[in-house]
Amino acid sequence: MKKNLPILIxxxxxxxxxxxxxxxxxxxxxxxxxxxxxxMFALISIGMAFVIITGGIxxxxxxxxxxxxxxxxxxxxxxxxxxxxxxxxxxxxxxALNGLVIxxxxxxxxxxTLATSLGAHGLALLLGHNDAVAISSDTSFxxxxxxxxxxxxxxxxxxxxxxxxxxxxLRSSRFGRHALAIGGSEEASRLMGLNVxxxxxxxxxxxxxxxxxxxxILAAQFGAGQPNEGVGWExxxxxxxxxxxxxxxxxxxxxxxxxxxxxxxxxxxxLLNFENGLGYISLSAYWQSVIRGLxxxxxxxxxxxxxxxxxxxxxxxx
Amino acid sequence: MIDKTQPAAPLAADAQTGPGKKRRGxxxxxxxxxxxxxxxxxxxxxDHFWSLQTFNVNLTQVVTIVIVGIGMTLVVATGGIxxxxxxxxxxxxxxxxxxxxxIEGPLGIVLAFTLPVLAAALCGVFNGxxxxxxxxxxxxxxxxxFIAGRGIAQVVTDGSLQAFNNPTFQWIALGKVAGVPxxxxxxxxxxxxxxxxxxxxxxxxxxxxxxxxxEAAYLSGIPTARVKxxxxxxxxxxxxxxxxxxxxxxxxxxxNVVGLGxxxxxxxxxxxxxxxxxxxxxxxxxTLIGALIIQLxxxxxxxxxxxxxxxxxxxxxxxxxxxxVQRRRGS
Numbered sequence: 001m002k003k004n005l006p007i008l009i010x011x012x013x014x015x016x017x018x019x020x021x022x023x024x025x026x027x028x029x030x031x032x033x034x035x036x037x038x039x040m041f042a043l044i045s046i047g048m049a050f051v052i053i054t055g056g057i058x059x060x061x062x063x064x065x066x067x068x069x070x071x072x073x074x075x076x077x078x079x080x081x082x083x084x085x086x087x088x089x090x091x092x093x094x095x096a097l098n099g100l101v102i103x104x105x106x107x108x109x110x111x112x113t114l115a116t117s118l119g120a121h122g123l124a125l126l127l128g129h130n131d132a133v134a135i136s137s138d139t140s141f142x143x144x145x146x147x148x149x150x151x152x153x154x155x156x157x158x159x160x161x162x163x164x165x166x167x168x169x170l171r172s173s174r175f176g177r178h179a180l181a182i183g184g185s186e187e188a189s190r191l192m193g194l195n196v197x198x199x200x201x202x203x204x205x206x207x208x209x210x211x212x213x214x215x216x217i218l219a220a221q222f223g224a225g226q227p228n229e230g231v232g233w234e235x236x237x238x239x240x241x242x243x244x245x246x247x248x249x250x251x252x253x254x255x256x257x258x259x260x261x262x263x264x265x266x267x268x269x270x271l272l273n274f275e276n277g278l279g280y281i282s283l284s285a286y287w288q289s290v291i292r293g294l295x296x297x298x299x300x301x302x303x304x305x306x307x308x309x310x311x312x313x314x315x316x317x318x
Numbered sequence: 319m320i321d322k323t324q325p326a327a328p329l330a331a332d333a334q335t336g337p338g339k340k341r342r343g344x345x346x347x348x349x350x351x352x353x354x355x356x357x358x359x360x361x362x363x364x365d366h367f368w369s370l371q372t373f374n375v376n377l378t379q380v381v382t383i384v385i386v387g388i389g390m391t392l393v394v395a396t397g398g399i400x401x402x403x404x405x406x407x408x409x410x411x412x413x414x415x416x417x418x419x420x421i422e423g424p425l426g427i428v429l430a431f432t433l434p435v436l437a438a439a440l441c442g443v444f445n446g447x448x449x450x451x452x453x454x455x456x457x458x459x460x461x462x463x464f465i466a467g468r469g470i471a472q473v474v475t476d477g478s479l480q481a482f483n484n485p486t487f488q489w490i491a492l493g494k495v496a497g498v499p500x501x502x503x504x505x506x507x508x509x510x511x512x513x514x515x516x517x518x519x520x521x522x523x524x525x526x527x528x529x530x531x532x533e534a535a536y537l538s539g540i541p542t543a544r545v546k547x548x549x550x551x552x553x554x555x556x557x558x559x560x561x562x563x564x565x566x567x568x569x570x571x572x573x574n575v576v577g578l579g580x581x582x583x584x585x586x587x588x589x590x591x592x593x594x595x596x597x598x599x600x601x602x603x604x605t606l607i608g609a610l611i612i613q614l615x616x617x618x619x620x621x622x623x624x625x626x627x628x629x630x631x632x633x634x635x636x637x638x639x640x641x642x643v644q645r646r647r648g649s
Contacts, residue, residue: 057457059582105642108596110399111589114582115634122630130627231579235401235461248455286472293466300462304452 004245004257006302010295011260014267022274030270032153036221038266039155040065040214041236042259046159046166047095047207048237049258053170054203055183055250056102056109061211062233063120064094066226068215070124072141073133073225080140087216088209094120095208099201109204117234124227133225145220155217162210167255179203183250239292240265243299268292348643349592349607356614364621370497376617377502378567380587380609382407382560382577384505387584387591387605388512389553394588395516396529396546397597398449398456403584405467406441406554407561407577410434412471414562415480415571418487427486431562438558439551441467446550450543464581471573481570491566501563505606508556513602522600525549529597586612586633590640612636 018025044061051058072087094116101112127133135141147154170176178199181189190196214233219225238248243261246253268291360367386403393400411434418430441463448459485492493500516522527535528542536542557577565571585595591608592601612633619629 101638105638106645107638107641110595111585111641112638114585115637117634118582118586118637119631119634122627122634125627125630126625130625235464238457239461239465242458242461248457286469286477289469290466290473293462293469296465297462300448300454300458301452304454 004254006299007243007245007257007260007264010299011264011267014264014271018267018271018274022271022278025271025274032148032151032156034266034270035156035159036153037270038262039153039159040217040221041233041240041266042159042262043162043210043214043217044207044233045237045240045258045262046162046255047210048234049241049244049246049253049255050166050170050179050203051109051207052238052241052246052248053183053250053253054179054200055186055248056200056203057238057248058095058098058113058204058207059110059234060094060098060113060117060120061207061214061237062230063117063124064091064208064211064230065215065218065233066228066230067091067094067120067124067127068212069219069229070128070133070215070225070227072216072219073135074127076139076141076219077136078139080142080144083135083139083141083219084144084213084216087219088212091212091215092205092209095211096201096205098208099204102204103197103200121227124225128225128227130227132227133219135219135223135225142220142223145217145222155221158213158217162213163255163259170253170255175199175202180251180253183252185251236265239296243296245303264295265292268295346592346601346604346607349590349604349611349640352640353607353611353614356611356618360614360618360621364618367621372617374499374502376610376613377505378499379617380606380613381501381505382564383580383583383587383613384606384609385508385560385563386553386557386577386580387587387609388508388602389549389556390581390584390588391591391593391600391602391605392512392516392525392549393456393553394529394585394593394595395525395597395600396549397532398546398550399585399595400442400445400460400550400553401457401581402441402445402460402463402467403553403557403560404577404580405463405471406438406557407564407580408468408471408573409441409474410438410558410561411565411571411576412475412480412573413437414487414565415482416474418484419480419482427484430487431490434562435555435558438561439555442551442554443547445554446547449550450546468573471576475571475573477573479570479572483569488566488569491563501567504563509602509606516600516602521545521548526598526600529599531598583609583612586637590637592644594644608640611640 024030044065048058048061068087068091071090072083075086076083098113098116101107102109143154145155149157170179178189178194181194182196182199186196218229240261241253241258242248243264244254244257246258269288272288366372390400390403413434414430417433418426420426421429445460445463448454448462449456489500490504491501495503516525524540524545527540528545532542561576564576587609588605589595589608590611591604591606593599593604615632615636616629619632620626
């Protein structure tokens with residue numbers, strides 16, 4: 001629990017700063033638009049958390065989201081549901097492919113997903129003929145990104161459901177337990193008789209599926225499938241997971257803390273917008289990445305201190 | 319995950335002795351055969367392939383990737399990875415024009431070549447300290463500068479494009495020696511120097527042993543932390559140099575674009591070139607060949623009218639295929 005403190009304190013500090021300093025920060029409007037904005041990142045970060053828990057990594061989620069957004073846009077004339085399902089299925093397919101290559105060809109996840117990210121980007125460009133693909137305005141597809149349900153943004157609800165399912169799955173399902181066990185020691189899991197390969201394929205498929213849904217939201221929100229979007233999303237997701245206190249060695253992790261990591265990274269952007277709105281200073285959007293990087297640095301330095309102190313007696317000190 | 323599966327240590331130790339050298343020769347041979355096959359294919363099926371221009375076009379395309387890839391090979395050999403090379407390129411690329419556009423004469427040029435590379439090297443020191451002192455995992459440690467580094471370059475330049483026309487500075491990219499662009503010669507020289515460093519120097523031996531089994535290396539008295547620190551610093555400095563070449567080619571520096579995505583290209587070149595990402599091995603010449611294989615494939619597809627996007631899909635297949643073949647050979 002102790003290692004979660006830095007991020008929770010940072011999150012609380014940013015929230016307090018926002019409420020005290022900016023008049024409209026604590027408004028319903030800002031709340032829902034913030035939620036809508038971070039929902040795509042929340043989805044891919046949940047998938048990334050599962051992948052990292054097994055000791056792997058998925059560098060393809062950004063390109064998969066871009067591919068799914070193009071597929072969704074192409075399918076949107078056949079109805080809103082068809083558009084969403086098509087995007088989700090495209091993501092699922094690439095994710096399953098990742099899992100199958102990793103488990104059957106025994107290649108490092110880093111390399112496999114790096115390669116499929118190139119492949120997915122190429123496929124998105126081919127399907128979109130190197131350009132954005134407008135979504136159909138005749139069907140209800142746009143509502144998946146822009147609409148509200150009971151006054152709450154639909155993408156926000158989707159990400160909340162995904163987070164809750166992920167949270168429950170990790171804590172109490174066989175799937176979640178197996179994922180944690182594989183991350184702890186793949187060899188031991190195999191010897192215990194767990195079906196390691198099947199669990200790994202499922203984990204990468206889930207990551208792809210969530211990236212696919214994020215892609216559908218992207219297309220619906222911006223009115224077009226974007227083959228060149230999604231660059232760097234995978235690293236956003238990895239940062240969110242790391243900020244949430246999960247080490248990349250696997251065997252541990254928390255969905256709730258990952259969402260906290262997403263919220264922290266998103267809040268930096270939100271607060272910068274408000275600060276610029278005040279008009280005293282004009283921080284360009286470029287500061288956003290510098291400040292995000294600093295937050296990441298701060299958290300990993302604090303985590304390293306906690307973790308190294310805990311591990312110090314057992315390990316070599318060099 | 320990375321270091322559990324393969325007993326890399328004995329292999330790395332073997333590589334220093336007689337039989338190991340033989341194995342190393344075989345290791346790059348397969349990549350050379352693939353490259354030669356690609357060249358022969360083009361000689362037969364691609365019109366006008368055998369010309370100095372084709373040679374120059376294909377090699378200039380890979381110069382920055384290879385120079386970054388050399389450093390990446392060193393870092394990968396330690397069992398690490400550097401995601402921040404693109405950011406280091408952007409920082410060096412942003413600083414250089416500020417120096418030679420504001421300081422007149424040779425001093426400006428000299429400073430424009432040295433200070434940006436030094437600044438990039440500092441990024442590497444930062445990465446190396448995070449990895450060695452705080453024992454942060456390399457992906458996470460270099461993620462910090464991947465995110466913040468480009469932002470720093472953008473803040474410094476206010477995100478605007480710096481256009482320039484400075485033949486003296488740009489000679490590093492545009493100059494020619496006997497019809498061959500200087501940047502190609504520079505790249506080949508760097509490959510030669512770093513191949514020598516890895517194979518013949520004490521640092522090279524330390525590097526491979528550290529990547530093979532860090533615990534054992536440390537216990538046998540090798541300064542593993544310093545070795546890693548040097549690897550990350552050299553990687554970032556080389557990325558800085560690549561940034562200078564990149565802006566010279568374009569006659570402009572745009573912090574949003576310089577070095578964007580180069581980390582993935584460099585890692586792909588390293589992997590296709592036969593250096594396993596598990597550490598303990600470093601084939602600098604292999605990285606050159608890996609980059610050339612990927613580039614030549616792209617060129618072949620373009621020359622036969624297949625769109626660039628399709629080349630990306632094929633590139634994915636090649637990376638997986640190459641690593642799969644290497645993995646089978648290793649086991």
